[in-house]
Amino acid sequence: MRLFPAIDLKEGRCVRLKQGDMNQATVYSDDPAAQARAFEALGFDYLHVVDLDGAFAGKPVNAAAVEAIRRATRFPVQLGGGIRDMKTVEGWLGKGVTRVIIGTAAVRDPDFVRAAAKAFPGQVAVGIDARDGWVAVEGWAETSTLAAEDLARRFEDAGVAAIVYTNIARDGMLSGIDWDGTIGLADAVAIPVIASGGLASMDDVRTLASPRAAKLAGAITGKALYDGRLDPREALDLLKAGGRP
Known part of the structure; x- marks a missing residue:
């Protein structure tokens, strides 16, 4: 089970948003590279990065x-x-990125996702960001008429490496991960699912390490880590121990 520290990029800085609202950004670092080094030194072994400006522009911005x-x-x-x-x-x-996450294009152009997953096995994931169960696109600015589970099922046989599932209402709110929705999605598809949005405390980490979440591939942590609500070493040790104190 893996815990991914998150770096969200806005105008070259490391920020966190509330429910994906670009007008509610808290800046945590002007040096994302230094922040990444700090996460590496703590013992994390995989980094989650989002180009927020790119999500709205439809092309890389924070390269x-x-x-x-x-x-x-x-x-x-x-x-x-x-x-x-x-x-x-x-x-x-x-340029050395290990895995890309395709979000909006997974809704607009599923054939592109299939082609990318075939061309780059193990290096293409699908990002499913849901608002009230419906998939949001264009940096969460628009809500589609497609249900999250239906989108996930589209890629069952595509060779997608993972699904990163975010309940937008929880993102940046420290209200706890949507375990029912995330685990329900993992039960519905064979693709590994990564939980995102709302991780608030060690209680969430304990749930992640429990048999209930055994089908998940991991979770992403952002604001709780930056605000000091989560002890990274304690969290990583708990996951390595399989939830045993």
Whole structure:
């Protein structure tokens, strides 16, 4: 079970949003590469990065910050935000990103996701961000008429490495992960599911380490880590111990 620390990039800085609202951004660092190094030093082994500006623009915007993170650290990076075509997928993977996360394009152009997953086995994930059960796109600015589970089922046989599932209402709110929705999605598909949005405390980590969440591939932590509500070493030790104190 893996815990992914998150770096969300806005205008080259490391920020956290509330429910995906770009007008409610808290800046945690002006140096994302230094923040990534700090996470690596704590013992995390996989970094989750989102190009927030790219998600709205539909193309990479914070490339310089992502490349600085890659130069500064050795651990693998999964990256989402503005990945809408094969050229962008090839570009990021060519620059050393381990796995790309395709969100909006998974709704708009599922054939592109299938082609990317076939061309780059194990390196393409799908980001499913849901508001009241319906998939949101364009940096969460628009809500589609597609249910999260229906979208996930579209890629059952596509070779997608993982699904990153976010309940938007929980994101940045420290209200706890939507365990029922996330585990329900993991039960519905064979693709590994990563929980995102709302991780608030060690209680969430204990749930992640419990048999209830055994089908999940891990969870992403953001605000709780930055605000000091989560002791990273304690959390990582608990997961390594399989939930045993």
